[in-house]
Amino acid sequence: NWAEDMTYERLFDLYAGGGNFTFPLANHFKAQNIIAAELDPRLVQKAQEKIQSTNSLQKRVRFYTSDVALFLKRTELKAKDLVVLDPPRSGADAFVMKTLAHSPVQKILYISCHPVSLARDLKYFFEAQEQNSSSKKLTLKRIQCFEMFPQTDHVETIAELAIDTR
Numbered sequence: 001n002w003a004e005d006m007t008y009e010r011l012f013d014l015y016a017g018g019g020n021f022t023f024p025l026a027n028h029f030k031a032q033n034i035i036a037a038e039l040d041p042r043l044v045q046k047a048q049e050k051i052q053s054t055n056s057l058q059k060r061v062r063f064y065t066s067d068v069a070l071f072l073k074r075t076e077l078k079a080k081d082l083v084v085l086d087p088p089r090s091g092a093d094a095f096v097m098k099t100l101a102h103s104p105v106q107k108i109l110y111i112s113c114h115p116v117s118l119a120r121d122l123k124y125f126f127e128a129q130e131q132n133s134s135s136k137k138l139t140l141k142r143i144q145c146f147e148m149f150p151q152t153d154h155v156e157t158i159a160e161l162a163i164d165t166r
Contacts, residue, residue: 002109002142002160008032009080014068014096015087018043019050021111025084026061034061037071069095077103084109091117094124101128104136108161115145115157122159139164 003011003025011029013022016036026034038044044065051057064071068085072095077083083105085092091114100108101124112118122140129137138161146156 002158003029003082003084003107006082006107007080008082009078010035011082012075012077012084013037014071014083014085015092016043016047016063017086019047019063021084021086022047022061022063023050023057026057030056032060035075036061036063037066037068038063039065039067041065067093069093069099072096072099077105079104079106081105082107082109084111086111087117087121089114089117092121094121097121097124098128101125101138102132106136106138106163108138110159110161112157112159113154115155118157118159122161125161136163138162 008029009032011025011032011034013025013034013036016022016038017040019036022034022036036047038047044063047063051061051063083100085108091112110118110121141160141162143157143159148156
């Protein structure tokens with residue numbers, strides 16, 4: 001729902017795993033291309049099999065077996081792209097956060113399973129964005145935690161970084 005307030009040309013799912021967010025995004029955004037990057041070839045293979053078994057996804061969804069930092073070095077992000085990232089518990093690579101901070105995208109959804117790494121990654125992002133001479137600045141619009149593992153210290157968190165339109 002947090003992605004519905006804008007129109008996107010492409011959607012990127014970084015640290016995509018087997019497509020936990022890729023496929024729901026593809027089902028919701030039926031006209032956009034979805035591009036996913038994941039390092040684990042077994043997960044990419046499972047996602048490729050799902051794509052091949054679904055005619056409507058074959059032309060719109062592409063999975064790349066790649067380290068996300070390397071993928072971003074080869075990819076030009078545009079203002080009308082949505083970036084969703086769901087890194088492992090250790091968080092995103094500092095290069096990834098800095099690259100996103102300098103990109104023209106107007107919305108990033110960061111899903112985290114570890115609030116400490118999320119806080120660190122947002123620090124990387126905002127520090128890099130401050131060094132960027134561009135007038136475009138993303139702000140932390142909202143954040144929400146989900147207790148999916150009761151009686152543990154684990155929480156899932158989603159953070160929305162978006163252009164401040166006020």
